[in-house]
Structure formats: C-alpha cells, structure tokens
Amino acid sequence: MLITQRLSSAGIHAVLIAYSLLALFPLALIVINSFKSKKAIFRDPTGLPLGDNFSSKGYDSVLNNSDFPLYFGNSLTVTCVSLVLILLLGAMAAHALSEYRFPGDSLIGLYLILGIMVPIRLGTVALLQLIVDLGLANTLTALILVYTAQGLPIAIFIFTEFLRSVSKEIKDSARIDGLSEYRIFFEVVIPLVRPVIATVAVFSMIPIWNDLWFPLILSPGEETRTVTLGVQQFIGQYTVNWGAVLAALSVAILPVLVMYIIFSKQLIRGITAGAVKG
C-alpha cells in the first residue's frame, strides 16, 4: 500500500514537472538568448550567456535606439489610471448596489455586469467613430476610458459579492455616530474592501497591459503606442536583428513577471474564491 502510494506520488510529480518545464522552457529560451550575441543565438541556442556568448547589444538597441521607454510610459499611464478608475468607480457603484434599496436597483445591477458576458470589442466600429467625434483619436485618454468601461463589470461584480457578505453593523454604527454617507464610503467601506482590491486589480490589469486590439485601432500613433503594440510593430521592422527582437520580448515579459511574483498569492486566491461562488 505504502509502495503504491509512493509510486503514484512520484508519477504525479513527474507529470507536473514535465508540464512545468513545458511552460517555462520557451520563456527561459527567449530571456537567455536575449543576452547573447547574434552568432551565439544561432550557433548555440540553449547555451548560457557566458563569456564570448554574452552580449547586451540587443538591450542597447531596444532601450537606447528605439521608443521603448516611451511605450513603457504609455502602458504604465494607461494601466495605472484605468486601474484607479476601475477600482474607485467600481467600488462606489458596488457600494450603492449592495447598501441601498432603491427603485430599479436589481435591474441596474444586472445591466452593469452584462459586460462580463458581452465583450466590448463587438462595438469597435461605433466606438472608433465615437472616439474620433470626441477628438480623442490617438490619445491615451481614449484607451483609459475604454479600458475603464471594459473593466467595470467584473470589478462591480466582485466588489458587490464581497460587500454583500460583509456585516452591515459596522456601517450602521458609523451612521449612528453621524457620519455622512460619503464619509461612510471612504472611511468604512474602502478599508473593508481592501482584501479584494488586489484581486480586482490583477484581474483588470493584465488584459489592459496585454491588449493589442484597442491600441491598434484607437491609438496606433507613434506617440501613444503601448508596449504590446510597440513590440508588435518593432518586431515587424527588425526581423533581422534577432538580439533586439529577443530583448524587446524580454522587456515586455519582465513587468508582468514582477507583478505576478508579488501578487500571485492574491491572484490565485481571487480566482479560486470567485470560482467557489460561481
């Protein structure tokens, strides 16, 4: 009995390790080769970037001779501002939906989470016209507004579910203390939702940072390119310069990797908690 148990445990580890390698190998290959000279990239793809093989030329051309720092700034601006808006406006709406009864409340609640099932991309044709009419074409503002609209439904859904499970007493006692409804939101509710903020943030952030569709359509201009679009365009131009291409890919991976290492616990907890409810 013990032996079969050990054997099956070894088997399980073997399968999981094999799949983990499959998940990591392509990423490792790109990052390793991004530090190598062109010759070494081709001669010895799996070798480590040591000695003669080492070269940072790729990074040099990406960081100094391209607009990547600009794209980076654009992505950062778009992602952070959208995130703040999604979190703040989403929490406000979720607070209203979970705290107060008013005519049409459940209808509005349903309307606001409709966007989870209906992808906003389906409105692209009219959305582009709207953005052009508003004079927002090729601006970061356009992306921020669209991503906020895109991220709100899931944020409102998670916040509402969470706030409904929180006891009302604490809010009512604040009310007895004479706090206005606005102060209750900022001083009682915001601290209350803190545990789910990280979940909502990671959920909303990743699709925004990685999106190709809206930057390509709404803000393709040189000045407003995001990292994802920048990588896409950059690689098209520099297919010969393998070092630069690999470095560009690595640069695009890094921030997501760092965020993931910091937030992976919250993210996975968030997914598992959400699935348990759904």
Place this chain on the structure above:
Amino acid sequence: MANTERPTHRRPIRWYILVFLAPATLIYTIFAIYPILESLRLSLFQANENGATFEGLANYARLIQEPYWAEQFWNAFKNNVLLFLMHMLIQNPIALALAALLSVPTLKGAAVYRTILFLPTLLSVVVVGFIWQLILSPLWGVTPAFMNFLGVGSFFKPWLGLESSALVTVTLISIWQYVGIPLMLFYAALLNVPEETIEAARIDGLNGWWIFWKVKLPLILPSLGLVGILTYIGNFTASFDLIYSIQGGLAGPDYSTDVMGTFLFRTFFGFQAQLGDVYMGATVASALFFIILIGVALYLFGVQRRLQRYES
C-alpha cells in the same frame, strides 16, 4: 435580508446613491453599451452617394450569400468552430487532468506548480506568439535540433507556414498559453469537494481513480459549464490577438487561420486592395454578437439549469 427597518413613507431623494452610481454607469454606458448598440444599428445601413440608407437585413444576407463575403465569413466561422472544438477537446481535458493531480491532498509543492502553470496565461499574446514563432522557425533551428535529439528530426516542418497545419499549430500555442485558466477553475472546484464525501467513498472501497470519476467529477460539473462558455467567448473574440501577431491580418497561409476577429479587422479597415467598409464591419461585429449571445443563452438556460437540477 434587505432593509426591513426602512419605513415605506416618502423620503427625500437620496442624492448620494446617484453620486455613487452615476460615474461608473455613465462611462460604461457611453464606451461599452452604446457602441455595441450603435454597431447593431449601423449593420442595417449601407453607404451610398448621399451618406447611408437603411437597408434592413441586406448586409446580413450579403454576408452569408454573396460569394465574396460568404466565402470569407464561412471560412472564418468554420475556423472559429474548429478552434473552439480543439480547445474543448485538448485544452480543457489537460487542464482537468493537471487540476486533478494538483488537488491530491498529500502533494507537496502544489503552490509552486500552480504558480508556474499559470504563468504563461499572464503574458501578452503578442509576446507569446512571437516566442513560438521564433522557436518553431526553421531559421533558428531550435525545434529541428530538439527533434533530431529525439530521433524524429525528419518529421520537422515549418508548421505555421503550411496551410494544412497552421490552424492546429496556432491552437496548440493558444492552449500552451491559456491552459492555466480552466486549470485554476477546475482546481478551485476540486478543492471545494467536501472531505467527508471523499472519505465516505474511500470507506466504500473506491480508489483514487474511481473517486475522481464517480465522486469528484459529478460535483464539479458546474465549473465544466463555466469553462465551456468562457472558452466559447474567448475563441470568438480574443483569438484575434494571437492570429494577428503570428499570421498577420491576412491570417495566412491563404486565410487558413482566418477567424471572425481578423475578418472583422480586414472588413472594417480594409486590407491591400480592399477598402474598409464601416457598415459591413458593423455587420460582421453584430453577427459575432449574435453568435456569442446564442452561446451565452444556451449556457444560461440549458447547461446551467440542468446542472442545478443535477445538484439538487
């Protein structure tokens, strides 16, 4: 549980509710709902010399009948359906198997595996697309070298460039990236199976294998439904990013990887000799809207209801 303490007599308008709700509702309505409805409206019009005229469902008829459009539409639709089926038959079973292994209670290091297996999901599709393009490239030769090492080098082909294998290859890349999502959903559902149920089955003499099939799987059926609908929606909309970054807007070779997303992009913006057409673009987008709506409706009324009955 709602506010029973609230009296029913009239009270002043509670402005703060409006203040809390209005910003989110406005942004969402203007930039998400309005464009979708407006696109649906535009799909009923056609351009002519004095602007546009109402043509009813004529654009939809053209889309599925007029050879130029119908050929592209049905090709993209067929590829999307294939993409969906391959994800359902390959990605989701792999995810279920990995989740079953991860949820073995005595497993050590589950958190590490979990973190690694979910990692590719977080990367930009553009980045993933190019990574695999480079790895599969005959120019770089990493894959042929690896296959030679395994003694199957003669089977190497530039899969992404061949009409017969391009769609399958793109699908496998997409599975490599996205297996993490169904994996996590299954994993969460499996963790949620009550310990007593499993214990009871064990006392009845079932081994781990049969406990999974007879006890756990029926209990996690709702998450199978959820994964199904998420796969469906993702296939019809998000597949654009991967195919556009690997195969370009023409979804080559010879449109063999064309999906509704790339078709919509070409129709709306035009490509090479073909001019962009706002109204046909809106029509393709709206067709996509109805395709997704049908899927969601089937899920909500069919799968979901049957699952609930099964549970009770």
